[in-house]
Amino acid sequence: MPDLRGPAPYDALLLLSFGGPEGPDDVVPFLANVTRGRGIPEERLKEVGKHYFLFGGVSPINGQNRDLLDALREDFAEHGLGLPVYWGNRNWAPYLTDTLREMVADGHRRIAVLATSAYASYSGCRQYRENLADSLAALEAEGLPVPRVDKLRHYFNHPGFVRPMTDGVLASLADLPEDVRAGARLVFTTHSVPTAAADTSGPVETHGDGGSYVAEHLDVARVIAGAVREETGVDHPWDLVYQSRSGAPHIPWLEPDICDHLETLHGEGVPAAVMIPIGFVSDHMEVLYDLDTEATAKAAELGLPVRRSATVGADPRFAAAVRELVLERAAAERGLPVERCALGALGPSHDLCPVGCCPARAPKPAAAGADSPYA
The missing domain is CATH 3.40.50.1400 (Rossmann fold)
Known part of the structure; x- marks a missing residue:
């Protein structure tokens, strides 16, 4: 057989x-x-x-x-x-x-x-x-x-991607001083993109108000926060924030920025935070500099204890x-029935990117999608 x-x-x-x-x-x-x-x-x-x-x-x-x-x-x-x-x-x-x-x-x-x-x-x-x-x-x-x-x-919602990140959050919480651990805020972070690009991300039916890009990150954050609550017995408040903006200042990008958000948390009296780079597969430069260097320095300036959890790598x-x-x-x-693993509310993503999915400002040929010039 x-x-x-x-x-x-x-x-x-x-x-x-x-x-x-x-x-x-x-x-x-x-x-x-x-x-x-x-x-x-x-x-x-x-x-x-x-x-x-x-x-x-x-x-x-x-x-x-x-x-x-x-x-x-x-x-x-x-x-x-x-x-x-x-x-x-x-x-x-x-x-x-x-x-x-x-x-x-x-x-x-x-x-x-x-x-x-x-x-x-x-x-x-x-x-x-x-x-x-x-x-x-x-x-x-x-x-x-x-x-x-x-x-x-x-x-983004496959268990093999989500569960290692969850373990990273648990390890980071355990590494915080005990007197601030229970009150720590979970700060999920990903790469900022222009709001226009976010709004048109994913299939056409998901376009608008952050599109699939924001919805997918929010769904993963909920899953991880829920798993942390089940593991620790503590319901940590959480936020989704952004980092690594690189565009012209007059073009709207997703906000708030991680450093601005840390200032906000400090002003609200939050005792500690765990930065969780759910938008990144590995600890590359935007994690090393924007979080480990820049955001960590901002937290030290504020006197806010922070930890940065691991990426999947x-x-x-x-x-x-x-x-x-x-x-x-x-x-x-091969035309066989398939069981697809996915956590959260959104379910497994599509195999083939449909027409109109994540459009470019200037249309260009794209392979591996419904509009591919290469069958």
């Missing part, structure tokens, strides 16, 4: 990420890639890159992706999933197009894609799909076979979740 939990039709998995510099000489070229087409002068890029220079010009994201690759390969091997795992980035080596070229040379024609972004948004989903379309077009122009790529569903439970995501999508592609 055929293996009903095998990876067919997929013959490889692609880990698709943002990328980051790995030394001081990489910082400005990396930022030039990130901001390509915006005409930002080199001196401004050097100013923007000061966060990286504080850490020797090295973003931790590439090292963390290597750890995740190891965890995925180990998990796949332990469970007999003979699926090779590759890695490609949008903005730094290994570049996505180079990786796809390598995969095609290795004979792969049906590729499952895991993006290191768990939520619906233009920058967290459709932009990755646009990058995939650009890379497939480059292969086509070179006369190479064009593989089919299928992006795995959003995993290469947790074995997350690696197992990725395996389950591959197997469920493979089964669905």
